[in-house]
Amino acid sequence: MLKVFHKRLESVAKPTVLALGFGLVLVLGGVDYISGTELSFAVFYTAPIMLAGWYGGGRVGLTVALVSAAVWVLCDLAEGNQYSHELIPVWNTLARLGFFLIILRLLLTVRKTLEQEQSLADTDALTGLANRRFFVEQVERERLRFERQLEPFTIVYIDLDGFKYVNDHFGHDGGDELLETVADSLQQHVRASDLVARLGGDEFAVLLPLSDKAAAGVVIDKLNRQGLAAMAARGWPVTFSIGAVSFIRPMHSARDMIKAVDDLMYQIKKSGKNNLMHRVWPPAA
Numbered sequence: 001m002l003k004v005f006h007k008r009l010e011s012v013a014k015p016t017v018l019a020l021g022f023g024l025v026l027v028l029g030g031v032d033y034i035s036g037t038e039l040s041f042a043v044f045y046t047a048p049i050m051l052a053g054w055y056g057g058g059r060v061g062l063t064v065a066l067v068s069a070a071v072w073v074l075c076d077l078a079e080g081n082q083y084s085h086e087l088i089p090v091w092n093t094l095a096r097l098g099f100f101l102i103i104l105r106l107l108l109t110v111r112k113t114l115e116q117e118q119s120l121a122d123t124d125a126l127t128g129l130a131n132r133r134f135f136v137e138q139v140e141r142e143r144l145r146f147e148r149q150l151e152p153f154t155i156v157y158i159d160l161d162g163f164k165y166v167n168d169h170f171g172h173d174g175g176d177e178l179l180e181t182v183a184d185s186l187q188q189h190v191r192a193s194d195l196v197a198r199l200g201g202d203e204f205a206v207l208l209p210l211s212d213k214a215a216a217g218v219v220i221d222k223l224n225r226q227g228l229a230a231m232a233a234r235g236w237p238v239t240f241s242i243g244a245v246s247f248i249r250p251m252h253s254a255r256d257m258i259k260a261v262d263d264l265m266y267q268i269k270k271s272g273k274n275n276l277m278h279r280v281w282p283p284a285a
């Protein structure tokens with residue numbers, strides 16, 4: 001239940017989060033007023049601020065914090081609270097606002113840290129590309145999306161040929177530099193909506209959403225040509241074994257689909273490397 005709520009709010013636009021925050025503050029203010037001066041509502045006022053800050057960001061959180069502090073003091077005044085000095089309500093408002101801002105600040109820091117950790121968990125440390133885990137997740141998303149939209153997509157599996165030679169002759173740092181060059185070259189020649197990943201060692205993969213065999217074929221040829229050119233420019237004797245499958249219908253799982261493409265790439269390896277094989281699934285389609 002909470003998960004569904006969280007997912008919904010993650011995709012909601014900032015103005016809607018702001019409106020939701022305002023709405024909650026007004027409801028709280030109403031309940032605070034009706035319940036009189038004896039019941040404390042302090043902790044409840046932080047809820048809309050946290051919600052607004054988490055899902056809407058700093059500015060939305062700050063706006064709701066200001067409105068919360070204002071509504072709280074208006075409730076106090078409307079309830080007929082008596083103060084020994086006219087500046088006390090002002091002081092109370094500022095103190096409450098300070099408290100709200102500290103909560104908001106802590107919350108935003110937690111959110112940022114979580115986002116950074118999430119991003120690290122999804123990323124290959126050397127190349128900055130997506131890692132295997134994230135790639136499998138995205139293929140699974142694409143597979144599920146297919147069931148609604150019936151749009152074909154293509155998975156490309158690229159394994160370097162002769163990478164060990166570079167490691168042995170240019171050192172591990174030279175090998176790392178080559179992997180980064182391949183990553184840059186792949187990234188540069190796909191669309192922003194495509195996903196390039198390093199699956200491990202010298203294995204890369206590309207997910208091309210909304211791509212049938214013809215559309216993907218053009219991209220794969222370009223990736224191969226540009227990659228070879230980048231290797232030649234640095235004098236690295238490395239080529240690519242590439243397997244690709246355009247899915248007209250998805251398989252049962254993302255792992256099955258990635259394995260099918262890996263198997264195809266492996267056939268290239270066995271038959272002499274430096275080549276590409278591109279199929280459609282299912283074969284009769």
Ligand SMILES: Nc1nc2c(ncn2[C@@H]2O[C@H](COP(=O)(O)OP(=O)(O)OP(=O)(O)O)[C@@H](O)[C@H]2O)c(=O)[nH]1
Nearest residue numbers: 126160161162163164165167172173175176201202
């Ligand atoms: N520099 C570097 N080397 C790595 C990294 N990860 C794996 N390797 C090395 O990559 C090499 C991969 O081995 P192979 O797949 O046999 O290399 P290859 O020469 O391309 O072999 P084929 O695929 O059969 O052509 C191994 O020597 C690993 O030690 C890394 O992050 N950096």
